[in-house]
Amino acid sequence: MKFLVFLLLAGLAFAGEADVNVLARPHDLWEVIYKIWLVIAVVIYIVVAVPSLYFMIKYRFKPNEREVGDQEHEGHWGLEALWTIVPLIIVLYLATHGFALFTQMRKPPENAMELKVTAFAWGWMFQYPNGKMVIAQAIKDTEDKKCKPDECYSVDGVFQNYAYIPAGVPIKAVLTSQDVIHSFYVQPAGVTQDMVPGRTTYTWFQINKPGEYWVFCREYCGQWHSRMFAKLKVVPKEEFEKWLKGEVASLEDKAFKIVKNNRAQEVVR
Amino acid sequence: MREALPAHKPWFAASIWEWIFTTDHKKIGIMYGVTSTLFFIVGGLMALGMRLELFNPGAQYVKPETYNWFLTVHGTVILLWWAIGIWASFANFLIPLMIGARDVAFPRLNALGYWMFFAASVIALLTFIPGNQIMTMWTGYPPLASTEGIGFAGQTALFVFIWHLTGFASIAGAVNFITTVIMMRQPGIGFFNLNLFIHGIMAANVIQLLGVPSVAGAVTMLFLDTYLKTSFFDPSRGGDPVLYQNLFWFYSHPAVYVMVLPGFGIISEVVSAFARKPIFGYRSMAIAIWAIALVGFMVWTHHMFVSGIPDWVKILMSYTTLLIAVPTGIKIFNWVATLYRAAILYKTPMLYALGAIFMFLIGGLTGIPLGIPAFDVAVHDSYFVVGHFHYVLGMAVTLAAFAGFFYWWPKVTGKMYSEGLGKVSFWLVMLGSNVLYFAQLIVGIWGMPRRYYDYPPIESWIELHHLQTYGAFVLAFGILLALVSLIKGAISGEKAPDNPWMSNSLEWRLPSPPPPHNFDEPPKVEEDYCPHGYCKF
Numbered sequence: 001m002k003f004l005v006f007l008l009l010a011g012l013a014f015a016g017e018a019d020v021n022v023l024a025r026p027h028d029l030w031e032v033i034y035k036i037w038l039v040i041a042v043v044i045y046i047v048v049a050v051p052s053l054y055f056m057i058k059y060r061f062k063p064n065e066r067e068v069g070d071q072e073h074e075g076h077w078g079l080e081a082l083w084t085i086v087p088l089i090i091v092l093y094l095a096t097h098g099f100a101l102f103t104q105m106r107k108p109p110e111n112a113m114e115l116k117v118t119a120f121a122w123g124w125m126f127q128y129p130n131g132k133m134v135i136a137q138a139i140k141d142t143e144d145k146k147c148k149p150d151e152c153y154s155v156d157g158v159f160q161n162y163a164y165i166p167a168g169v170p171i172k173a174v175l176t177s178q179d180v181i182h183s184f185y186v187q188p189a190g191v192t193q194d195m196v197p198g199r200t201t202y203t204w205f206q207i208n209k210p211g212e213y214w215v216f217c218r219e220y221c222g223q224w225h226s227r228m229f230a231k232l233k234v235v236p237k238e239e240f241e242k243w244l245k246g247e248v249a250s251l252e253d254k255a256f257k258i259v260k261n262n263r264a265q266e267v268v269r
Numbered sequence: 270m271r272e273a274l275p276a277h278k279p280w281f282a283a284s285i286w287e288w289i290f291t292t293d294h295k296k297i298g299i300m301y302g303v304t305s306t307l308f309f310i311v312g313g314l315m316a317l318g319m320r321l322e323l324f325n326p327g328a329q330y331v332k333p334e335t336y337n338w339f340l341t342v343h344g345t346v347i348l349l350w351w352a353i354g355i356w357a358s359f360a361n362f363l364i365p366l367m368i369g370a371r372d373v374a375f376p377r378l379n380a381l382g383y384w385m386f387f388a389a390s391v392i393a394l395l396t397f398i399p400g401n402q403i404m405t406m407w408t409g410y411p412p413l414a415s416t417e418g419i420g421f422a423g424q425t426a427l428f429v430f431i432w433h434l435t436g437f438a439s440i441a442g443a444v445n446f447i448t449t450v451i452m453m454r455q456p457g458i459g460f461f462n463l464n465l466f467i468h469g470i471m472a473a474n475v476i477q478l479l480g481v482p483s484v485a486g487a488v489t490m491l492f493l494d495t496y497l498k499t500s501f502f503d504p505s506r507g508g509d510p511v512l513y514q515n516l517f518w519f520y521s522h523p524a525v526y527v528m529v530l531p532g533f534g535i536i537s538e539v540v541s542a543f544a545r546k547p548i549f550g551y552r553s554m555a556i557a558i559w560a561i562a563l564v565g566f567m568v569w570t571h572h573m574f575v576s577g578i579p580d581w582v583k584i585l586m587s588y589t590t591l592l593i594a595v596p597t598g599i600k601i602f603n604w605v606a607t608l609y610r611a612a613i614l615y616k617t618p619m620l621y622a623l624g625a626i627f628m629f630l631i632g633g634l635t636g637i638p639l640g641i642p643a644f645d646v647a648v649h650d651s652y653f654v655v656g657h658f659h660y661v662l663g664m665a666v667t668l669a670a671f672a673g674f675f676y677w678w679p680k681v682t683g684k685m686y687s688e689g690l691g692k693v694s695f696w697l698v699m700l701g702s703n704v705l706y707f708a709q710l711i712v713g714i715w716g717m718p719r720r721y722y723d724y725p726p727i728e729s730w731i732e733l734h735h736l737q738t739y740g741a742f743v744l745a746f747g748i749l750l751a752l753v754s755l756i757k758g759a760i761s762g763e764k765a766p767d768n769p770w771m772s773n774s775l776e777w778r779l780p781s782p783p784p785p786h787n788f789d790e791p792p793k794v795e796e797d798y799c800p801h802g803y804c805k806f
Contacts, residue, residue, distance in 0.1 A: 032649045041634040048605060052595075055608035056623070060615070061545070069611035071544025071802070076606075080553050084595060088761055091591035091637070097460065098641035099584050106580055106644055121420050180413040180420050181510060183650065185573065188717045190647030194576045196511060197412060198504020201577040203646075214725070217652035218718040222405050222413055222420020223333050225722040238751040 024207045025170075026105040027190040033094075033101055040090060057232055108204035112172040115165075119175070119182035119195040122228040126163045128244055136161040136215075136230035162212075162231040164236075164251065166240035170206040183219035186232065193216050207234045279782040292376035293785065297383050297404040298361030299681070304390055305358060306752075309667075313745060314455050315343040321531060326726045328707030334421060336722040337404040342396060343504040344407030345428075346574035348394075349435045352528035352666045354386065357442050359531065359673055362681065366776035366783065367464045367800070369455035369792040372788055374448040377583045377801050382441030389434035396427050404426045406720065408517060411502035411510050415494040429492040436481045443474035443481075455775075457794035461552060464768030464774055464800040468555045469534025472562035473527040479529075480520035480567070487516035510574055516571040526565045528627075528662055530558055536622045539672050540604055542772040543619035544611035548801040550603045557596035574645045583642045590640030601626060603690060616770075617754075621672035624699050625665045632660030635710060651719075653713025659706045668698070671751055678755055679765030683782035686758030694750035701743030708736040774800040775776055 022028045061067065116127035123137030138161045165171060175184050177195040185192040189205030207213065217228035235243075235251055242248050280295045319339050322331050331339070335362055361379065365372055373379050396403050404423040405414040413420045414428065450463070450471055490501040491513065500506035502513045541548040548554060568590040569798075574583050604626055635657040638644040648654065670746065678686045710735040717724060724730055768777040775792060 018369070019632065027647070030644065033638070033641060033644045034647075035639045037641075041637070042632060045630065048601060049627070052605040052608055052626075055605065055611070056613060059608060059611045059613055061612045066612045067545070069544050071546060073549070073610050074547045075550040080599065080607065082555075084599055087595050087598040088592075091594050092588075094637065094641060095588045095591045098643040101643040102580070102584070102641075116703075129442070181410055181576075184648075185716075185718065188372065192575045192646050192649045196504075196577050198509065198575050199511070214716070216716075216718045218652060220337075220410070220413070220720040222404070223337065224336075224421060226723040228332065229725065243300050 023187075023248055024189040024205060024210055026205065027188060029101050029105055031188045033098055036097065037094070039095070085206065108172040108202070109170045109206075112170040113166070114172050114174060116174050117176075117184060117195070119177040119184070119217070119221075121179050121182075122217070123161070123222045124163075124184070124215070124230055125238045130244060132244060132246075134160070136163055138224075138227045138229055161229070162233050164240055164243055165207065165232050165234050166237040167210045167234045168208045169237060170204055170205065172202060172204040175203065180221050181219050181222050182217045185216045185218045187214040187216065194219055207232070210234045210236055214239045278785060279320075280785045281782065286629055290380075292372070292380045292517050294361045294365050294373045294376065295783070295785075297379055298363075300525060301354060301361060301386065303356035304387065305350050305354040308346045308354070308390065308393070312343045312346040312351065313748065315346075317741060317745055319343070320738040321620045322722065323724070324738045325732060325734075326724050328723060328769045331471060334402065334423075337406075337421075337720075338396070338402040338423065339497075340720060341403050341406050341423075342393065342427075343569045345403075346393060346432060348407060348524070348662070349529070350390070350668075352662055353435075353439065353524065355670050356439070356470060356473065356531040357382075357386070359466070359535070359670075359677075360442070360446050360474075363677065363776060364449055364470065365453070365466060365469060366680075366779060366787060367774060368450060368453060368458055369619060369775055369788060369794065370449065370453040371446050371787050373444045374452055377444050378441050380446070382438045383522040385434050385441065386438035389431050389438065389681040390643060391428055392430050392434065396424070401427060409488065409491060409523070410517075411491055411494060412504070415491055415502060417495075425495045426492065429488045432488045433485060436485045439477045439481050443477040446470060446474050447478070455791060455794050457796065457798055458775075461555065462799050463555075464534070465537035465548065465551070465554055465558070466531065466534030467534070468558045471606050472558050473530045476523045476527050476562055476565065480523045483516050484520035487513055487520075490516075511573070511578065512575050514576055515569070518572045519566075522569040522572060523562070523565040525658075525662060526561055528666050530561065532625065534668050535669045535673040536604065537675070537801065538772075538774070539622035540607055540617045540626075541676050542676070542770045542774075543614045543616060543622075544607050545614065546607065546611050546802075547770070547799060548603070549606035549609075550599075551801060552601055553599055553797070557599045560596040561593060564589060564596075568593060568640075571645070575644045575649045580642075585640055587640055591637060593640075594633065594637055594723055597629075601630060601633070614770075616675075617686065617688060618672045618676035618770075620692060620695040621668045622677060624695060625668035625672060628660050628668060628702070629665035629666070630663075631707075634655060635660065640650055648713055650718060651713040652709045652719055655719050656706045656709030656713055659702075659709065664702050664706065667748075671698075671764055674751075674755055676770070677776075678758060679769050680776060680779075680783070681783050682759040682762075683770070684758050684760075684762035685765050686752040686762060690750055690754035690757065694747045695753060697743055697747030699747075701740045701745070701747055703740070705737050705740030705744055708733045708740065712737075719721060772800075773798075773802040 097192055099260055114129055118125045123135060126134045126136065173184060174196040175193055176199065177197045179197060182195045184195055184203065186205050188207055191203045191205050193201050193203035194200065213232045213234060215230040215232055217225060221228065239251055243251055291297065318331065319336060322329055322336055395401055402423045404421060405425060405428050409428050414422045414425045416769045450467055493499040494502050502508045502510045506508060537548050537554060568586055570578060570582055570586040586641040639654065639657060650704055674692055712730055715729060717730055765781045767781050778792060779787065
């Protein structure tokens with residue numbers, strides 16, 4: 001019952017405007033099923049582990065006292081029916097609740113901004129609704145670049161590897177790939193979607209709190225799979241609009257310098 | 270020829286030529302076992318190499334291509350040689366003894382199967398030559414595996430041949446075991462008093478027979494795409510890479526039941542023998558095994574929840590996937606119920622079997638959310654998945670296999686293993702593996718993607734990777750001690766009695782070690798024979 005109320009509340013929050021207490025959507029929907037699963041898993045673990053530990057201690061082999069188990073204890077239809085039907089109910093409930101949440105997770109809101117993302121080995125090209133493009137790429141070539149961890153995963157690397165996203169705006173990412181299968185995982189939003197060449201897939205997410213967030217590739221795509229990452233820089237909507245229209249080249253001095261040094265990875269169409 | 274040997278000689282007394290040209294199921298079983306265990310050690314050492322590399326973020330000891338080769342060979346070898354191959358060893362040695370037969374139905378086909386497996390082993394070793402490395406991952410998804418120049422996937426041909434040869438060995442084994450069990454049982458052994466281990470092996474081999482052709486077709490098309498430029502999976506010429514994933518997982522998901530069902534069988538054998546009472550709910554245990562095998566063929570797209578397949582397929586397969594939890598739950602509850610009013614003797618095989626149940630419990634409980642697409646999209650291809658399948662396949666299968674090693678060691682070698690070392694090894698394995706794999710589950714929930722050579726310096730991730738590496742070394746030391754305990758026992762252990770565990774099953778009525786021809790005369794099976802009862806004599 002509590003879960004149903006929780007689901008209802010989640011549904012109401014979904015209908016309203018961006019809630020800053022909710023970091024990202026659909027991550028909050030994921031948390032619903034995560035918590036339900038965690039409770040059920042811990043309960044089942046206890047239900048199995050406590051009696052078996054008790055039996056293991058109590059029914060030890062003892063010379064001259066307990067050398068043989070109860071030979072007549074061979075089965076019990078009632079008990080076996082019990083632990084067939086109860087798990088059946090639990091999994092049917094979990095699958096159905098998951099079904100309801102998944103339907104919500106897959107349906108982008110009407111007002112979503114469409115962001116076209118194309119993957120390549122090893123990076124992403126982001127294309128905004130007005131045609132503006134940003135290429136996020138972490139490594140330049142395939143040679144073994146011995147770098148200190150901070151350098152390998154900093155946004156001041158060889159290439160620009162970040163993209164701006166407005167805060168509190170649902171974003172429908174339309175995904176495809178140029179070469180091999182990659183994937184698009186937005187960490188705070190908790191969404192993963194493969195990017196398959198010759199196919200268009202989609203996912204949607206909304207991050208409410210401005211900040212820097214990770215995007216990773218999660219489908220093995222060859223040698224530098226592990227360096228295929230980008231940073232999503234989530235900025236307030238007004239600032240994002242300014243940047244999108246080209247009124248400012250960058251939203252931070254440091255980042256502007258990098259873009260200039262690398263002969264402008266941003267192409268304005 | 271074999272009849273001419275003196276009957277008092279143990280089965281392993283033979284010259285090297287007799288070993289090579291043998292069609293004796295016991296010798297072939299041991300050859301499978303030795304090959305599988307050697308590759309288990311190779312795969313384990315590669316895993317240690319990966320754990321060292323991931324100890325800290327950044328490039329440390331190996332190049333990314335070496336790391337990716339480790340990943341590929343670790344996955345392929347542990348799955349095909351260890352988790353599937355080791356059961357061919359147990360099945361070969363034990364099935365004829367358990368059903369009272371002198372050999373399997375097709376001894377020559379059996380030998381051919383082993384030598385195909387051996388040929389696959391040679392191919393796997395060829396990938397150790399620089400320039401021959403395979404970096405396709407054990408899944409070999411196109412277009413990565415079928416395109417040269419992008420992504421550096423290495424020698425796809427070797428990957429394909431490994432699948433073909435191990436697949437041939439699997440099918441030869443499956444035909445053989447299924448025929449043997451159906452045709453060569455002693456009168457009195459029927460479907461509902463067969464050893465549960467044989468039920469596990471039979472279900473696994475039915476899966477092999479139905480599933481392997483699918484993956485063989487998939488990798489054949491992959492080969493044609495790569496070298497003859499056909500376009501089954503090439504999207505630029507009208508192919509579809511997702512087709513490969515469907516064909517591949519149609520076999521490779523049921524394959525996880527090929528790996529785990531014989532393990533369930535061994536757990537049942539060991540638990541009932543050391544609890545000194547019949548297994549609880551034998552009938553539902555046997556039916557559960559077959560139900561898992563059946564439903565297992567209807568769940569494969571849960572590996573593809575994010576690959577761009579239609580949403581309704583995901584929902585459908587979500588229900589069937591979660592349905593698997595019901596028969597597996599029955600098995601776990603029945604094992605627990607077997608312990609009730611038992612007289613549990615804590616020897617090493619029992620410890621390993623109980624450990625396998627607990628590890629499988631965690632693996633099963635973490636597998637349930639992965640079958641729910643709403644949960645899976647956040648953790649797909651993350652370390653959560655890695656932790657999950659190392660609990661079920663890595664640990665439940667390995668612990669069950671070691672339970673089997675310790676349990677049947679007296680029968681196979683005629684000597685007892687070293688009990689003290691065995692028990693220490695069990696506790697080390699449990700400690701190390703739980704630290705290692707539980708840390709993987711947590712770092713996965715926090716978002717760490719899998720198959721990463723390097724990861725960003727996020728504090729909490731680094732700590733968990735440190736823990737994993739420590740756990741991995743404790744686990745490896747435990748496995749080493751277990752092997753030492755077994756080998757030391759075979760060399761200098763005390764002589765084993767015929768039936769050290771007082772099991773009622775047929776193989777324990779033979780001398781230890783069994784004579785070359787197994788049974789002097791067909792064994793008489795009493796009317797109320799039950800392999801999982803306590804031995805009354």
